Amino acid sequence: MSGDQIGNLIYLVLLGGVLVSWFFVQGRASLGKTMQQMAAWALIFVGVIAVFGLWSDIRGTVMPQQMVVGGEEGGIELPRAPDGHYYVTLQINGTPTRFVVDTGATSVVLTRSAAERAGIDVDSLHFLSAAMTANGKVQTAPVTLDTVELGPFADQRVAAYLNAGDMQNSLLGMTYLDRYSSLQISGGKMVLQR
Incomplete structure (x- = not known):
């Protein structure tokens, strides 16, 4: 002592x-x-x-936290949140942005506030496309994210959309998840591997 x-x-x-x-x-x-x-x-x-x-x-x-497992050759382990969803924080243009992992979403979809924090000029966007959501049809605007980082994995010029409607969380859809060779869910954890 x-x-x-x-x-x-x-x-x-x-x-x-x-x-x-x-x-x-x-x-x-x-x-x-x-x-x-x-x-x-x-x-x-x-x-x-x-x-x-x-x-x-x-x-x-x-409040479970995401973690990198096995270094650059390993992957990212995401614990299931108490609400049953998997959440992940990515660096979008250098800004931490929280997403809900949504394998039912085709694309990466940002909320208005997430896009503004990432330095996207929201007022100059044209909401000419539409998407079908659980809440019905919403207007969207295509954007390009300069950098998207998750742990040791970095991607440039990632296509995404900005939702014109109200969304609580940004969605991490399949256009980003397809960049990983494996997505496994087991024992209350999701593991993304490249």
């Missing part, structure tokens, strides 16, 4: 002693009630320590 840890332990013991003394002084008329309150505070303290100690495990379950 290091000197800092010993000092922290002494501090916590003294703090605990002060709290226990305070409980006894305040509740000397009703000792049973004081013991109940002490037990409640002890449980709260243990609960806080448990959450703090297990936070990395809790975060990994609630």
Whole structure:
């Protein structure tokens, strides 16, 4: 045990002693009630320590993160989110952009805000094409993404579309996913390999 840890332990013991003394002084008329309150505070303290100690495990379950597996020859592993979808963050023109992986979508489709963050002049686009979505027909505008990066994999001049309607997430469709030699889903994980 290091000197800092010993000092922290002494501090916590003294703090605990002060709290226990305070409980006894305040509740000397009703000792049973004081013991109940002490037990409640002890449980709260243990609960806080448990959450703090297990936070990395809790975060990994609630907010799973994508990761590169096996270096450049490996792939990208995407955990299934609690809502059942697979999400991935790509660098679009150097800007992190979150996508939902959609094997039912033909193309890469950006939301208006994602396109603006990636430096695309949205106001100069012409929404002349249309796409059929689960919510019906929407107008789209073709765009070209200068760079698309996912882990060690980088692509230039990637065709995409900007959706004129409201979308919560950008969609990563098959025109991008076809660049990978393998897409496997198993055990709550999606693995993309080139």
